[in-house]
Amino acid sequence: MGLRQAHAPLIARQDADDISHPLRLEKQVGFMDLHPTVALLGTQAQVIDADGVPIAYPEHRKATQAESILWQMAVDSAFVHTSVIFRRDVVLGRLGGYDETYTNGQDADLWSRLAGKYGVRNLPDTLVRSRVHAGSISVRKRFVTPDAIRRGESIYLRTLRRVVPSEIVPDDWVPLYVGVYVGRIFSAVETDTLFQGLRSIGRYFSSVERNPVVTNEFRCVLSAKFMLLAAHFRSSHPLLAARAFSNAVHYERGIVSSQLRRHFGRGRRRLSPA
DSSP: OHHHHOOSSEEEOOOTTOEEOTTHHHHHHHHHHHOTTEEEEEEEEEEEOTTSOBOOOGGGOOOOSHHHHHHHHTTSOOSOGGGOEEEHIIIIIITOSOOTTOSSOHHHHHHHHHHTTSEEEEEEEEEEEEEOOTTOGGGSOSOOSHHHHHHHHHHHHHHHHTTSOTTTSOTTHHHHHHHHHTTOOOOHHHHHHHHHHHHHHHHHHHTSOOOHHHHHHHHHHHHHHHHHHHHHHTTTOHHHHHHHHHHHHHHOHHHHHHHHHHHHHHHHHHHSOO
8 A cells, every 4th residue: 555655766665663774765775876777675684672682683684696685585585674675666567566465475475576577686784773572573473374374385486496496496395494484393204305405405506606795695594594494493303403503504604603692692691690
């Protein structure tokens, strides 16, 4: 509804409880003016809690280059939704805007459709503070009904196939991967399939020499995803969690260090005297 009421050529998103840097719009509009083929532009974000205290959150580090963004979209959200600015004529005039039949994932669907046809980028600058708290939309499960889960799987499959063929990672890997985000219980065979699929994506990406920036950005993404698997399976499948942790270290030691500081830092706060 809001998109159709807006008439400016560039439309900026921001969630109600988030904060933009004073120079955010100036930098984004300037970039869009210099790059007319770019239809969607995001930025980096600092995640904060309900009190505004910064939280280490490696998954919020977004790729900046067109190629690495396409790879990130295959396994992750490549945009901080509250940070984006986009061209109205492209999003509304050519793509028809948000698909309002989605109960969850409207943003992810739109960004996926945009990335398939138009230029998309992220600035390296941290220009928004994204708030995460118990009542925040951003921490609710994204795919809460069977139909929403199915649609979420279709978005991931669409983006995966842009960079990875089915002979490398089969279609049936995607429901397993989405299952991590919705709390699915996995069998031992499923956990191994899930792990091997992510490893196959990493090997396929590494099989071609790429721009060093693209390589570094996607290695960081893979490290964060393996850390996600390590955290998800640390109780139910500790051996797989250890393998996932090892792969996370292989791709980017800094991501692992950040996650460990986040985890043990919270532990120290819990042990501190009142």
